[in-house]
Every structure is written in C-alpha cells, then in structure tokens.
Amino acid sequence: MTQTPDITLSAHRLTRRYGTAVAVAELDLELRRGEVLGLLGPNGAGKSTTMQMLTGNLAPSSGSIAVCGIDLLEHPKRAKAKIGYLPETPPLYRELTVDEFLAFCGRLHKVARADLKNAVTEAKARCGLADMGRRLIAHLSKGYQQRVGIAQAILHKPDVVILDEPTVGLDPNQIREIRTLIRELSGKYSVILSTHILPEVETVCDRVHILHHGKIVFADRIEGLRRSRQVENLLLGVARPPAAETLGAVLRAISGVQDTQPLDNGLTRVRCAPGCSPAEAIAQAAVENHWGLTQLSPERTRLEDVFAELTRQDTNTVAAA
Secondary structure: OOOOOOEEEEEEEEEEEEOOEEEEEEEEEEEEOOOEEEEEOOOOOOHHHHHHHHOOOOOOOEEEEEEOOEEOOOOHHHHHOOEEEEOOOOOOOOOOEHHHHHHHHHHHOOOOHHHHHHHHHHHHHHOOOOOOOOOEHHHOOHHHHHHHHHHHHHOOOOOEEEEEOOOOOOOHHHHHHHHHHHHHHOOOOEEEEEEOOHHHHHHHOOEEEEEEOOEEEEEEEHHHHHHHOOOOEEEEEEOOOOOHHHHHHHHHOOOOEEEEEEOOOOOEEEEEOOOOOOHHHHHHHHHHOOOOEEEEEEOOOOHHHHHHHHOOOOHHHHHHO
C-alpha cells in the first residue's frame, strides 16, 4: 500500500458493524507527521471503536488501514511496531515500580536489550517522571499514572501515538500538565487524541475530525471549523437602551440588518445579511438616538455552538434509541 512520506497513518472506508448496528461507517482519515489530530464526538459517536481499529485491537468489518505505508491488516506486527497506544484505562501493573513497568513494556515492544535502559530514561524524562523510577505505580497520583501510560506508549519511539481520553478523571492542574505534554509530543511524533472535551481540542490539536453516529461530519483545522459555521452577527451594547421593541425597530430599519435578539447579558445580537457590514450605520443610529454606545463588535463563533450544531440528533433518532 503506497503512502506519501509525510502521512504516518491513513484509513480508507473504515467500517465496523455489530450485527445490523453500524458503529463506524466508511471513515476516511489521514494523520500527518508532527501534527496532533483531535478525534472529537459525543459519547457513543464511535471514537473508541475507531481507536481500537486504528491500533489493531479490533478488526474492521471492511476498509483498510496503513501505518507508514504498511498495511495493518496484512502485516500487523510490522505496522503495530510503529504505533504507541494509551487506552482510556491505562494498562498499568500497580504492584511494579515505574522503572520495572517501563522495562517490561520495552521488552514487549522488542526494544534491544542494549538500548532498553536509555529508552526508559528518555521516556521518563520526556513525561516528567525522571525522579519517579523507584516509586510503586500504586502510590502515584492519577495524573502521574497517566504520565506512565504515555511513557509506555512512546518508549519504543513509534511514529504514531494514539491517546484515548487521556485526561479523564484528572484535576485541573493535572489536565493542564497532560495537555502540555501532548503538545510537546507532537514535535517528535504524530498524535491522535480522542476526546469529547472541547477546550482540549482547542488547546492541543492542529486539526479536528468530528464523529457523529459513526460518521465524520467535519474534518478541518480548528479555524476552519469556526469559519464553516461563521454567522454574520454583531454584538451591540448601549448605556441607555430604549425599550427592546423600539431598539429592534430602529436597527431593523438599517440596510443590511436582518434581525435582532436581546441577550441575558444586556447586549443585543444583530444578525446581518451575508456580505453586508452595517456597523457604521448602527453606530450612527446609537449616537443620533443618544443611546450611549459601549460595544459594537463581531460575535465570535463558539466551538461549543458549532459542535452542538454538527452533532444535534433529530427527534426520530432519539426516540428510536
């Protein structure tokens, strides 16, 4: 299977069925060298099923997967050697020390005996575990246990690191530390991050794939995600507003203004016609009517709103479920 050098992982028409139920439907995916790809979706969207197929832990019903040009289904050992995987529940042996566990993982990954000690030291250093080698894993905080899980995933220097919900159950400080670590990993590895936490995607990911009902409903960079659903809205704030009906009537009389909506924070959302820019006329109306203009700015599209729009379930789907 041919694959360009900058593509470290690709999936084509990847499908997984359970009887008549389709968990993942004809998914196409490409991961480029040195980037973090966010796999985003609500619970039950098919993220974990996709991760298990990409790592060779679950056979697809149909479709193909290539890791650095190696077909995962035809040559699983060669392909898996280029993948590091941290499942949602880290596969840790709590009765071992960090050094013992990582050395054991190194042997499983077939790291040469002569290179094993250096590989463990390097993985610990990269994951902030340099002073934790002799600590029992059972005695570590959940945040440090996640670091150990990531260390075992990068121990054999894979081309692709796949992380499934790596910050679930962590406190805010631990989440910040793990996100920083993931961002640093992208300098050396290609990373796929599965999550349903929107700030995580904005913080660490270069691109995002949004899954809904096992299908990709969006694939682009973060800014492309916002632009795709960007609305022509302005936020208007005035110190001495008239009655809402009067304010709305004056604004709707301005060319290019389609509608107005009072907001709970005292601002008014002004929906503009595509391609129109009535901001100057709105400001002039505020001055002429002595409203005391305090704010007139474009409304920034929130990722939460975009995500909700893309993954909204219709009534029939919910009722059937």
